[in-house]
Amino acid sequence: MSNRIFLRIRNITQQTPEAVSITFDKPENTHFEYKAGQFLTFIIQKDGKEVRRAYSLCSSPITDELPAVAIKKVQNGNISQYMTNEVKVGDILESLTPMGIFTTDFVPDNQRHLVLFAGGSGITPMFSILKTALSIEKNTKVSLIYANKDNENIIFKTELESLEKQYNDRFKIITVLEKAPFFWTKGYKGYLDTSKIKKILDSLPKVNIRDTEFMMCGPQPMMRVIENAFKELSLPLDKLKKENFSLTPEESAEGKVKNDIITTNNTNTKEGFEIKVKYDGEEHTFKVPPQKTILEVALSLNIDLPFSCQSGMCTACLGRCVAGKVHLDEEDALTPKELAQGMILTCVGHPISEGVIIEID
């Protein structure tokens, strides 16, 4: 079964001056399923080259009939400019099937507190997650801490406010604005920091920490602040899931260049190691030299493994190492638990032992 799908654009909605949401028809003759919080990896032909970009689905698989993504225009970001300015209704875009591990299990009997930190377009997967949780889990509370540059750039503002009215006993939005109007009193002004995070968390419904789950998605500086606040406030970091933006260096000063972060620690052999990759019903055996990643070698052999950012940020290339050992140049996108379960990213992964076997869903 191919992991590529074709999606016809049904609708484009300008959400803010810099962001659009794009709704697609359900692909025909293709099994299309996704979990709230997952993303699509678009494959775009640009200037004679194939470029991939991952964008989170903002639609809920439960409450929305059609799949949709939201995209914010990024200065100097060719692809985000293309996706926000050039594509039009009726266009057909190629994508990989939905993927990603930034999700949670939605169970009707759950009685938990989902605390979601979103920064700017980091709202996209959160919008999907919160709609799904509110709909499926009738006894779950959801708190959204939503940081933005200013009032004009709040993506899904109207929809979120109407959900807050609809679920007024279970859904609360806490707005943080970097540049708030002088008389604005609806939330917090300035950047998130530890003292604001403490105040906000203290103001939320009191739910046993065991039944609380934290998720965050936003710019790297914001996520670092939240992680540091968790450490300072002695909150359990293993309950904090995060989704990295998979921006390229051209698209973000925070972006990472693949070759900058690949530091080859694999000095075991000049030859590298032979590995086995199981994917899409096939088994591929090939040798990975120390200075190459597993994905690089696979692509050079025309093995069509899934990938997007190629910098260890998006998890599109996620696999599980079921035998042998793999070193990752970048582990930030995976939680300690996922690493302990053998999850690896082929785009930053190097085998460092004999007998490596990797399974990719």
Ligand code: FES
């Ligand atoms: S392709 Fe994005 S993490 Fe590997």
